[in-house]
Amino acid sequence: MTTRLIDESLFEDVEDVEDIENVENRAFDDGHAPRLAGARCSGCGTVVFPRQDSCPRCADGAMSTRVLPVSGRVWSWTLQAFPPKPPYRPPTGGHQPYLVGYVDLGEVLVEALLAVPRADIRIGLPVRLTTVPAYWDEDGTEVVTFAFHPERDGER
Amino acid sequence: MSRSDDVYVVGCGMHPFGRDESVTGMDMAERAVREALADAGVAWEDIGYAAGGSDVSGKPDTLVGRLGLTGVPFVNVQNGCATGASTVLAVANALRAGEATLGLAVGFDKHERGAFHVSAARYGLGDWYAETGMMLTTQFFALKTQRYLYEHGLSERALAMVAARAFRNGAHHPLAWRRKPLTEREILDSAEVSPPLTQYMFCSPGQGAAALVLALGDRAFDLCERPVKLASLAFRTRRFGSFEVFSPWLPPGPHHSPSVDAADAAFRTAEVRPTDVQVAQLQDTDSGSELIHLAETGLCGHGEQEELLAGGATDPTGRIPVNTDGGCLAGGEPVGASGLRQFHEVVRQLQGRAPGVQVPGAPRVGFTHVYGAPGISACSVLTI
Numbered sequence: 001m002t003t004r005l006i007d008e009s010l011f012e013d014v015e016d017v018e019d020i021e022n023v024e025n026r027a028f029d030d031g032h033a034p035r036l037a038g039a040r041c042s043g044c045g046t047v048v049f050p051r052q053d054s055c056p057r058c059a060d061g062a063m064s065t066r067v068l069p070v071s072g073r074v075w076s077w078t079l080q081a082f083p084p085k086p087p088y089r090p091p092t093g094g095h096q097p098y099l100v101g102y103v104d105l106g107e108v109l110v111e112a113l114l115a116v117p118r119a120d121i122r123i124g125l126p127v128r129l130t131t132v133p134a135y136w137d138e139d140g141t142e143v144v145t146f147a148f149h150p151e152r153d154g155e156r
Numbered sequence: 157m158s159r160s161d162d163v164y165v166v167g168c169g170m171h172p173f174g175r176d177e178s179v180t181g182m183d184m185a186e187r188a189v190r191e192a193l194a195d196a197g198v199a200w201e202d203i204g205y206a207a208g209g210s211d212v213s214g215k216p217d218t219l220v221g222r223l224g225l226t227g228v229p230f231v232n233v234q235n236g237c238a239t240g241a242s243t244v245l246a247v248a249n250a251l252r253a254g255e256a257t258l259g260l261a262v263g264f265d266k267h268e269r270g271a272f273h274v275s276a277a278r279y280g281l282g283d284w285y286a287e288t289g290m291m292l293t294t295q296f297f298a299l300k301t302q303r304y305l306y307e308h309g310l311s312e313r314a315l316a317m318v319a320a321r322a323f324r325n326g327a328h329h330p331l332a333w334r335r336k337p338l339t340e341r342e343i344l345d346s347a348e349v350s351p352p353l354t355q356y357m358f359c360s361p362g363q364g365a366a367a368l369v370l371a372l373g374d375r376a377f378d379l380c381e382r383p384v385k386l387a388s389l390a391f392r393t394r395r396f397g398s399f400e401v402f403s404p405w406l407p408p409g410p411h412h413s414p415s416v417d418a419a420d421a422a423f424r425t426a427e428v429r430p431t432d433v434q435v436a437q438l439q440d441t442d443s444g445s446e447l448i449h450l451a452e453t454g455l456c457g458h459g460e461q462e463e464l465l466a467g468g469a470t471d472p473t474g475r476i477p478v479n480t481d482g483g484c485l486a487g488g489e490p491v492g493a494s495g496l497r498q499f500h501e502v503v504r505q506l507q508g509r510a511p512g513v514q515v516p517g518a519p520r521v522g523f524t525h526v527y528g529a530p531g532i533s534a535c536s537v538l539t540i
């Protein structure tokens with residue numbers, strides 16, 4: 001089975017990154033797992049996701065790749081009860097209600113799928129970056145996207 | 157500023173909102189315009205400047221083919237939820253600049269059923285955002301509301317109370333779409349869409365049209381017994397840090413809304429305080445939006461909404477009546493017409509001839525507020 005990331009530009013393989021400012025975030029215990037990559041403004045420090053070439057806040061700064069933290073807390077959440085219209089691509093087996101939300105990573109809040117049991121979801125829940133299947137390409141390739149799941153004991 | 161520089165509403169007209177397959181957007185617009193002209197006691201030939209707006213239902217200036225080829229300047233506006241306010245602004249500014257003494261603003265739309273279609277590319281986003289099921293306006297409203305309830309200690313009952321009041325008011329309004337009152341329990345128990353919001357806490361895309369005739373200075377008093385003064389109209393776009401639809405990321409906060417800027421500017425220009433407002437229209441795309449807008453516009457403090465609603469303060473007989481015609485929740489949201497519906501309702505309330513429930517005690521200060529994607533807001537103060 002082959003697997004691909006839904007959009008390479010959202011991610012960075014940490015080993016390939018030379019110009020990372022936030023070195024402390026390099027310690028990712030899953031080895032080569034992809035990390036979310038945004039951009040940071042050298043002028044005002046604003047962190048955006050995905051990457052963009054200009055700063056939405058100031059006119060002065062240059063934007064450089066910023067590998068985002070892997071851990072954060074649920075800032076807001078909701079459930080997608082009804083199946084969205086295309087271009088949404090449902091997973092194998094069709095649409096099942098799913099959770100989405102914003103995760104507070106400290107320097108930025110990132111919107112993401114939340115791989116969390118409905119009974120456990122709450123604002124403030126500690127969560128960690130993971131990947132989940134999004135859909136299957138026509139050629140059988142599994143397409144994965146980023147998500148956050150509950151922080152497991154011992155990971156913090 | 158002397159009276160001669162002020163702009164007044166001297167006539168208004170509206171096609172019923174809802175669903176009616178027998179009419180087009182243009183048909184509805186024509187009817188609203190003719191009604192507004194008749195209300196003002198003027199003819200189309202008298203109009204010296206016009207502006208029209210529609211999101212999806214045609215080029216407004218082609219209405220001249222139906223109304224009369226008088227050569228009148230006619231500006232088309234496409235400004236999302238602020239379309240109606242932008243038409244009024246265009247006409248009011250033209251009158252003040254001396255282009256004409258009598259102008260017309262019209263807005264209309266007829267949308268397909270169901271959620272609005274979206275395209276990731278149109279918003280400058282990658283396909284992944286829509287493909288993974290994150291590009292839905294209903295999710296945005298739910299996420300914003302969820303966070304707001306959490307930060308300000310409000311419960312889901314506040315959301316139900318907003319919708320129940322909207323349908324109660326709509327039930328008495330001849331131009332509203334949803335005319336059946338619903339209990340808070342029925343609203344809370346309706347189909348889950350995106351918690352904390354349920355089916356009956358959302359408005360639907362619908363159809364409708366509304367039009368205003370505006371006049372400058374003394375001309376207004378020649379034409380109309382009770383002209384309503386456009387004391388202010390402020391339009392703002394978002395600044396850095398506002399929490400807007402289709403945002404893959406947000407800064408850590410605080411999250412400023414363009415509604416705060418627009419309302420503040422409208423109140424300052426009109427030299428009126430939020431506590432002076434006696435009848436208000438707030439964008440209620442969903443129950444949560446109205447809750448948030450009540451505080452963002454300054455009509456109450458953050459966190460005070462639930463108590464206000466429970467005490468009936470936003471009912472037509474309350475201290476600050478809100479959406480006396482049922483708002484978007486009862487009227488649906490034809491994007492181009494929605495803002496002018498607000499003006500129509502407030503003008504008729506101030507003139508003491510509300511189509512639905514009349515606010516008692518002859519209100520003299522009215523307020524309108526629209527908010528839309530991606531981060532625009534327009535607010536007005538109307539006085540009599």
Ligand SMILES: [Zn+2]
Pocket residue numbers: 041042043044045046055056057058059060061
């Ligand atoms: Zn910057």
